[in-house]
Amino acid sequence: MEKTKTSLLFSALLVVAPVLVQAARTQYISDDISLSLREGPSNDAGSLGIVHSGDAVTVLESRGSDSYARVRTADGREGWIAARYLSDRPAARDQLKQLQQQLDQAHQQLQATQRDLDTAKQQLARAQPALQLAADNDQLRTQLARREQADAQLEARYNAELARRRTLLVGAGLVGAGVLLGLVLPRLGRRRRRGDF
Numbered sequence: 001m002e003k004t005k006t007s008l009l010f011s012a013l014l015v016v017a018p019v020l021v022q023a024a025r026t027q028y029i030s031d032d033i034s035l036s037l038r039e040g041p042s043n044d045a046g047s048l049g050i051v052h053s054g055d056a057v058t059v060l061e062s063r064g065s066d067s068y069a070r071v072r073t074a075d076g077r078e079g080w081i082a083a084r085y086l087s088d089r090p091a092a093r094d095q096l097k098q099l100q101q102q103l104d105q106a107h108q109q110l111q112a113t114q115r116d117l118d119t120a121k122q123q124l125a126r127a128q129p130a131l132q133l134a135a136d137n138d139q140l141r142t143q144l145a146r147r148e149q150a151d152a153q154l155e156a157r158y159n160a161e162l163a164r165r166r167t168l169l170v171g172a173g174l175v176g177a178g179v180l181l182g183l184v185l186p187r188l189g190r191r192r193r194r195g196d197f
Helices: 002-020 092-196
Strands: 025-029 034-038 047-052 056-062 068-073 078-082
Touching (some): 034 068, 047 078
Antiparallel strands (some): 025 056, 068 078
């Protein structure tokens, strides 16, 4: 009989031990409740104070979700509460408050971005005439470059034509001088002959 009691006790310890050996982790008191923090794992145990919905507690030991859990509060008190009121997430109202703050921040950032966008649009509107002038200047520069190129081509043709005419004039002058010499030299030769006699 003693052996049976020992083996039953040992079996019970094997079943309960994994529950008791759980690692300490942070959990939260679930929504909109206040619980008594008790000295022991029962409703009859003495009260150590109150924990409220949203309070963070560290679970030190748990006897299952339908039983009690030994917890440590943020101010260092240790006691027992009903485990069914624990949750891995903060209370919904705390989550809502945090989400509302994030939404407010996002709204403020959106308004700041809209102001920046409006300012940029105004600056662009003020700069638009200058941008248009810059585009017009680019077009005029392109046209000027084309005209300068056309002028350079015309000047080159003019210079070539001028050089050709000079060559023709020099050639004509040489031909004329040759003809003139051809006419004058024979006469000069006759006069000398007559003067020699």
